[in-house]
Amino acid sequence: MRLLIVIGMVGLLPILVANVVSYYSVTSKFKTETMAGNEKLLAQTVSAVELMFHQVENTSRQLLFSPSMQIFQSYTDSEKYEAYTEQDITHDQVNYYNYWRMKEESLRYMESFRVNNDFIESVYFYDSVRNQVLDFEASSPLVQKNLEAFTDNAWQSEVDSLSPMSVRVLGTRTLQKGFQQKKIMTIVIRTSFAHNAFAINIDADYLFNKALKKLDSADHYYVVDGDNQIIMTDQQQKLFQIWSAPAKPSKVNISSSVMNIDGTKQVVTSIHSSELPWTFVYTSDYNQVLRGTNAIMRTVILTAVILIMLMLIIVYFSTSKLYQPILKLSSTLRAGLQEVNASQSTSDELQWIGRLMHSTILERQELISKLNDALPMYREHFKLSLLRGQNQTLEQLKERLNSLGIKMTTGGCLLLLIEQEQVIEHGNGASIVIENPFEEAVKMLELKSSIEASGCMEKSYEYVEVNTLRLAVIVQLEEEFSEKMTAFFRDLHNKWLSSGTLCSIGVSRYVHSIAQLPQAYLEAKEALEYRRMLGGGSFICIDEVALPVTNHFTYPKEKADLVYRFVKLADSDGAAKSVNDFIKELEVRHLPFEQYQSLLVHFLSGLLEELIRMGINPVVHNQGENNVYTAFLKRSTIPDMKNWLLEFVASECQAVAGQLNNDDNSHISRLMELINQQIVSDVSLSVLATQLGLNSAYISRLFKQETGQNFSEYIKELRIERSKQMLAQTELQIQQIAEQIGYNNSYYFIRIFKESVGMTPGEYKKLIKQSSS
Numbered sequence: 001m002r003l004l005i006v007i008g009m010v011g012l013l014p015i016l017v018a019n020v021v022s023y024y025s026v027t028s029k030f031k032t033e034t035m036a037g038n039e040k041l042l043a044q045t046v047s048a049v050e051l052m053f054h055q056v057e058n059t060s061r062q063l064l065f066s067p068s069m070q071i072f073q074s075y076t077d078s079e080k081y082e083a084y085t086e087q088d089i090t091h092d093q094v095n096y097y098n099y100w101r102m103k104e105e106s107l108r109y110m111e112s113f114r115v116n117n118d119f120i121e122s123v124y125f126y127d128s129v130r131n132q133v134l135d136f137e138a139s140s141p142l143v144q145k146n147l148e149a150f151t152d153n154a155w156q157s158e159v160d161s162l163s164p165m166s167v168r169v170l171g172t173r174t175l176q177k178g179f180q181q182k183k184i185m186t187i188v189i190r191t192s193f194a195h196n197a198f199a200i201n202i203d204a205d206y207l208f209n210k211a212l213k214k215l216d217s218a219d220h221y222y223v224v225d226g227d228n229q230i231i232m233t234d235q236q237q238k239l240f241q242i243w244s245a246p247a248k249p250s251k252v253n254i255s256s257s258v259m260n261i262d263g264t265k266q267v268v269t270s271i272h273s274s275e276l277p278w279t280f281v282y283t284s285d286y287n288q289v290l291r292g293t294n295a296i297m298r299t300v301i302l303t304a305v306i307l308i309m310l311m312l313i314i315v316y317f318s319t320s321k322l323y324q325p326i327l328k329l330s331s332t333l334r335a336g337l338q339e340v341n342a343s344q345s346t347s348d349e350l351q352w353i354g355r356l357m358h359s360t361i362l363e364r365q366e367l368i369s370k371l372n373d374a375l376p377m378y379r380e381h382f383k384l385s386l387l388r389g390q391n392q393t394l395e396q397l398k399e400r401l402n403s404l405g406i407k408m409t410t411g412g413c414l415l416l417l418i419e420q421e422q423v424i425e426h427g428n429g430a431s432i433v434i435e436n437p438f439e440e441a442v443k444m445l446e447l448k449s450s451i452e453a454s455g456c457m458e459k460s461y462e463y464v465e466v467n468t469l470r471l472a473v474i475v476q477l478e479e480e481f482s483e484k485m486t487a488f489f490r491d492l493h494n495k496w497l498s499s500g501t502l503c504s505i506g507v508s509r510y511v512h513s514i515a516q517l518p519q520a521y522l523e524a525k526e527a528l529e530y531r532r533m534l535g536g537g538s539f540i541c542i543d544e545v546a547l548p549v550t551n552h553f554t555y556p557k558e559k560a561d562l563v564y565r566f567v568k569l570a571d572s573d574g575a576a577k578s579v580n581d582f583i584k585e586l587e588v589r590h591l592p593f594e595q596y597q598s599l600l601v602h603f604l605s606g607l608l609e610e611l612i613r614m615g616i617n618p619v620v621h622n623q624g625e626n627n628v629y630t631a632f633l634k635r636s637t638i639p640d641m642k643n644w645l646l647e648f649v650a651s652e653c654q655a656v657a658g659q660l661n662n663d664d665n666s667h668i669s670r671l672m673e674l675i676n677q678q679i680v681s682d683v684s685l686s687v688l689a690t691q692l693g694l695n696s697a698y699i700s701r702l703f704k705q706e707t708g709q710n711f712s713e714y715i716k717e718l719r720i721e722r723s724k725q726m727l728a729q730t731e732l733q734i735q736q737i738a739e740q741i742g743y744n745n746s747y748y749f750i751r752i753f754k755e756s757v758g759m760t761p762g763e764y765k766k767l768i769k770q771s772s773s
Helices: 002-065 067-074 078-082 086-091 093-115 154-158 204-211 286-318 323-346 349-388 394-404 437-453 479-498 514-529 557-568 572-587 593-613 628-633 638-661 665-678 685-692 696-707 711-729 734-740 746-757 761-772
Strands: 120-127 132-137 143-146 167-177 180-190 197-203 220-224 230-233 253-261 264-272 279-285 413-420 423-425 431-433 460-465 470-476 503-507 539-541
Touching: 002 067, 002 093, 002 180, 002 197, 002 253, 002 264, 002 279, 002 349, 067 093, 078 093, 086 093, 093 120, 154 167, 154 180, 154 197, 167 230, 180 204, 197 204, 204 230, 264 286, 279 286, 349 394, 349 460, 349 470, 349 514, 394 514, 413 437, 413 479, 413 514, 437 470, 437 479, 470 514, 479 503, 479 539, 503 514, 514 539, 557 572, 557 593, 557 638, 572 593, 572 638, 593 628, 593 638, 628 638, 665 685, 665 696, 665 711, 685 696, 696 711, 711 734, 711 746, 711 761, 734 746, 734 761, 746 761
Parallel strands: 503 539
Antiparallel strands: 120 132, 120 197, 132 143, 167 180, 180 197, 220 230, 220 279, 253 264, 264 279, 413 470, 413 503, 423 431, 460 470
16 A cells, blocks of 8 residues: 555656646746846837937927027017018118018928927927917917917926926826817927027827837836826826836836736836936736746646545555456546547647747747837937937937947047939030939949948948938048048049049038037038039038138028019019119128129029029020039129129020020920930930930920820830831731830830730730731
C-alpha cells in the first residue's frame, strides 16, 4: 500500500509542481512584456503630443516676431486710425495706410496659422490698448469685439499673471458654438507689447482622436492635469478614486502596475510629461494578458483532480482483492484516457497558447513597425523647423538631434539653397515652364545623387526638402573651410549646367551654431532672389550681392501694384502716371544709387512676372536687347533709368493691347502644323510652346478655348484615328503602327486603343476586313 502511494506521488507530483511553476513563470513574463510595451507606446504617444504643442508654440512665436505684427502692436494710437473719417485720412494718409497694411498682414498671418493646423478650433488676439478681441474661427469670418462683449473670455484672467513672451496651457473646458458644444483647451501666449496676448483654442476631441490611438477596444487613455483632474479620456471611468498622479518630477517618470478598477484587473501605465503640465495614463485589460495562461491553469487543475482521484482509487482497491481492483483500475484508466483524447481532439490547449503568443508577438512587431515608419516624418519635420526657427537652447537641440538619430552637431555650418528653375530664358526669348511634379521629384533625387557621388563631401551634411523645387544642404564645418566648400559647390554647379541640369544656388554666410540656421536660410533665399537680375542657372553668394542697409525704408508695393494693373489693362496714360508716382516715392527718400537701382530692379521683376502670366514675352519689345535686366542695368544715371522705364512700360502697354485685340487663330494654326509634323515623336505642350515662343500656360488655355479639348486628349484622339487608317489601309504590324503614331510600347498602344474603340487593334483589323469582303 505504501509502495503504491509513494510510486503515485513520485510519478504525478513533479508534473503538478512543474505545471504550477510554468503557470506563474509565463504569467510573470506576459505581465512584464505587456508593461514594457505599454510604457514604450505611451512614451512615444506623449512625444507626439509634445511635438504637436511645440509646433503650435513655435509657430505662434514666429508670428509674434514677424515685422508686421511687431509694427501693428507698436501703434499706441490705433483707436485714432480705426475711427478716421475721409477728411482725417487726407491729412494723415501715410500713417493711416501703413497702420492698416500692418494690421491686414498680421491678420492674414493669423488666419493662415489657424487654417494650416486642423486641430486648432479658433485663434484670438487680445489688444489690451483698445480692450478688443480679434476672433478667427473655422466656421465664421473675422470677428472684432470688445472684451466685455466677447463670450469666450475665460482665458483673459491668465494674461496678467504671465510675463512677456511666456506660455501657459490651460485645462479643457466646454465651449458653446451655436447649438453645438465643443471641448477645447487653450494655449495663452502673452506678447511683449502692453498686455496683449494670443489665445489658441485647440479641439480636444480632434487632438485625442489623432494623437491617442488604441490597440484594442478594451484599452483606454486618460490625460490628467496638475490638479489630478481628467481633461481628456475616451470613457468616464472613475479611475482616480484609487489612483493619484505622481509628484511632478524633474525628468520623465514612467510607472506601471496592475490595479483593480470597477471589478476588472487593469494594467495601468502612467507618464508625466516634462514639457506639458499633464500626466498621461494608459490602461489595458489584464485579463487579455492572462487569456493564454488560463489554459495552463486549467491544465494544473485538471492534473490535480486526476491525482486526487487516482490516490482515492488506490486506497479503495487496497482494501479489496488484488485482481478485481487492478481490473477496475484498468477500466477506469481506459475511460479516462478516452475522455482526455476526446477533449484534445476538440481543443489542443498548448497549440491554442502557442497561437495566442504568436498573435501577441505579431501585434507588438506591427506596433514597432508603425512607430519606425513615423520616425522619418518626424525627422524631416524637425530639420525643416531648424530652418524656420526653434525656441530651444543648444542643449535641447542636441538632445532632440540624438533622439531622432540625426547626425548633426550644434556647431557652425554653411547653408546652400538649391532651386530647380521653373522658367528658363533662351536667347530668342522663348521660355519653358516645368509643370510635372514627377519630373521635379526625379530631378531632386538626381541632385542628391550627384552631390553624394562627387566624393568631395568630407564634412557632415544633411538635406532638407523645403518644397518640390527647393533643396537645402546644411554642411557642418569650421569657418576656415567655408570658402573651400563654396568653391566645391560652384564647380559642381557648373557641371550640372554643362550636363543640362538647370538650377540656381544661393549661399548664406557662415553661422557659428545651428541655432542661427533661420538667419542663414533667409540669407540664402535673399541670394536666390537676385537670379531675377542675373538670370536662371546662377550661383549667388549673399556676400557678393547683398546691399548694406542705409536707412529704414518700406517698399511702396501699393504704387507698384497700381502700375501693374494699368499695364494689364493696356492703359498707357495711367501706367505712365503711376510709374512717375512710384519713382517720386523713391526720390523723396534720397536713397543711394545702388539701393535705388536695386528697388527698381525689384519693380521691374514684378512687372515681367505679370507680363509672362499674360503670355507676353517682354524681351521681344525691349528695344533690340535680348535681356530686359541687361538693358536696364546699362543706364548709369537715375534720369536715364526713369526714362527707360517709362519707354518700356509704354511699349508693353502696346503689346498688351495687341495681345487683347489679336486674333489667336494664327497661333492655333501653327500649333496644329507642329503637332502633325511631330506626332510620331513624344510631343509635349511645353516643347511646342517653346518652338512658338509663347508661354505654355497661355497656349494650353488658348488650345482648350479653340478646340474644346485639352492637349493630351486631342493628341490621344489624333493618334487613335491615324492608327485606324493604318489598320484599314496597310499591312503593317501592330508594333510598327504604334511606333509611327508616337507609342514606343505596343502593349500600351493596345490598351489605349481598346479603351477608346472598345476592341483591340487586331480585332478592329479583322472587323474591317470582314466588312470589306
